[in-house]
Amino acid sequence: MRLSVGGRLAMVSLGVVVLVAGVLAALMSVQLSDSGQRQAEQVTRSVAETLAHEPEVAALVRERDSDTLQPMVEAILSDADLSFVTIMTPDGIRLTHRNRSEIGEPYLGSREEALAGSTHTEVYGGTLGPSVRTIAPIRADGADEGEIVGLVSVGVTLGAVQADLAARVPLIVTAAAGIVGIGILGALYVRRSARRVTGSYTPRELARLVESYETVLHSLREGLVVTDHEGRIVLYNDEAADLLGLPPATTGQVSLDPREIDMDAALAEALVSGRRMVEETVVTGDRVLLINQEEARDLTGRRAPERGRVMTLRDRSELQALLGELEGVRTLSDTLRSQTHEHGNRLHALLALLELGRIDDARRLIAASTEDRQALADRLVAGNDGAVVVALLLGKLDEAAERGVALDLDVDEPTPALPLAPAEAVTMVGNLVDNAMDAAAAGADPRWVRASLTRRAADVVIEVSDSGTGFDPRLADPFAFGASTKDAAAPGGRGVGLALVRDIVAAHGGTLRVTADPTTVRVLLPAPVEAVTA
Structure with a gap:
């Protein structure tokens, strides 16, 4: 596939933008997932500690009154964005459960830290699937200290967390699409700008062209001087350096003001003014130079004075x-x-x-x-x-x-x-x-x-x-x-x-x-x- 310099730059630019958009989307997804899990941990801990400190709940747990606790828990589930609230005895027998058939069955999950008196949050696979759950001890009369009469576990399944993340996917996709859209516009601008400078040449063709230009430039028996729109010398070949007494020609960036170097005044004026010259004779030192100067042209052959001027010099001394x-x-x-x-x-x-x-x-x-x-x-x-x-x-x-x-x-x-x-x-x-x-x-x-x-x-x-x-x-x-x-x-x-x-x-x-x-x-x-x- 033949791609010009502009096309390749556009493809690379677009590829970078798409890659960045993908990375940002992935980071946003991970961040939202982590944020959802942290939020689930905070909610479950808050509800668990609230229920654990409720005296009425402590009394009902002591009495093993599932009939009263279950409606209370169902009301909480309907009002809060929770997957389950399980109240159990210290030995892990469920007094409440989202699925009533599970009441009286052993609780699946760790209880050691709660029985030791501390609130514990973990991710565990229970009867409803993997979930973020917090288990807290229930003490007599809901006090901070005292006998542990039961345990309460509040959880949100990971499926619910992922469902919340899925609801935010359109936002992530929209943001990524916006970035890609901006990247496409930027790539088109880069392609157009590069094409204006390099035309439709491929990198290999452009490299070969530059190499050929360098060879021709430094092989010419005529002096060649290129000036920018301000009249500053930006390019010259070996013959021009010899004829005008300029520093040796190099391939690096050049910017010389003719008025600030040791050059014939008439020649410096011609370079700075950029006036058109056709076979004009200028005597500089012991040399007689025949000079032509024209406006630069773009790749289409049209005059482009904003790009500067091109001057050629021939030594007529020997002739x-x-x-x-x-x-x-x-x-x-x-x-x-x-x-x-x-x-x-x-x-x-x-x-x-x-x-x-x-x-x-x-x-x-x-x-x-x-x-x-x-x-x-x-x-x-x-x-x-x-x-x-x-x-x-x-x-x-x-x-x-x-x-x-x-x-x-x-x-x-x-x-x-x-x-x-x-x-x-x-x-x-x-x-x-x-x-x-x-x-x-x-x-x-x-x-x-x-x-x-x-x-x-x-x-x-x-x-x-x-x-x-x-x-x-x-x-x-x-x-x-x-x-x-x-x-x-x-x-x-x-x-x-x-x-x-x-x-x-x-x-x-x-x-x-x-x-x-x-x-x-x-x-x-x-x-x-x-x-x-x-």
Whole structure:
């Protein structure tokens, strides 16, 4: 039989209640039985002592007057809840009995204690069956002391006691049934409550499910954090502990307030607020995290915000580095391709001039080819800190010329040092210039791009403007990962470049700003400490 956790809890609860009700009913029966027997003992003792101290009874016993004593006893039996009242001589000959045929017969029962002068109560099987009986001595004139002239035995059969108990059985049954009824309601409530939490799983299925969840939880390469409705962290896996600097994940009860632990303020705010997050980038320490956060769902798949939120975290640091290197290689390869094409054209023109004997025109062509970039080349040869960026921009001149775009470069001298690794510098500047050239090339004449690298106080400013129509209004955030209107199959059409720019700027504590007319992307980065103090 397949019983869910809730069903088993309900069955156990109901079984316990039924057991308790049965035990209580048995205890009540025993108590009532004992109470009935004690009451019978008290009644028989009271009546026996009353008759024993009655002078008239003592006189009639002395005279052995059964004819007078029997009606007296029958009257007592009719008025009192007694089974028999037997008056006898000291040697045990009955003077009265419920059954008149027993008068004159010997009394069945112990008389020793009564003959010794004391009142005695016992359970004994007589002619009417087992009974609770009290036997007391009758003294002359009913006095407390003196000659014992007879004995009186007053009893209640156990059948009568049990009949009285049977009359109370409906009360016991009703009480037990009431307890069982309450137990059934409680069991139904327990089943419903447990089902709400555990569904229809059996204990074995639930144990297997929990074991599977634990395995998956701690095997995920993504960080997983679960918060309650107050924003407190109640569950997280090993990867989340590593990414957020939390204590090692355990299977015990966890309750951490993100605001009270060493955590990035923006991330703590997101956990506490529980706001929905979709592929949002958060920079914490030297890591770039891609975060999603949604409301928890119940077993039916419906949203259950009262159960908290679920956050997943992916470390994009390594991915960003790889994408940055890829973008850098792509940028450099495009630049080399453009330069190769441009130099090829110039070599063909130079060869034609030489074949025609126009030596002066050939000299002028060679001078014009080098004049525009000589200043930038001198800086590169000088080997200062901005050499990588200068080399990149130098290569972009040929690419821009090939695409029919005028590229205007404004670089301070000496070239400002950037707080970036060479690969990061190539990725950021290359992507900004590439996107600007794409926009300008797609627009109307005149097509131009202006790129500047300048120093402003303690900041390095990179500014790229173009003559294009601006960012596509269909993009809510053009710097979001995957945001692009290009063909995804086309080179550079995956919405990665500008997202990398944003991540690099955020990772180095910079700011990114976009303005229109003309479209301008302005990046401010804190200058390296050596450059500030120089």
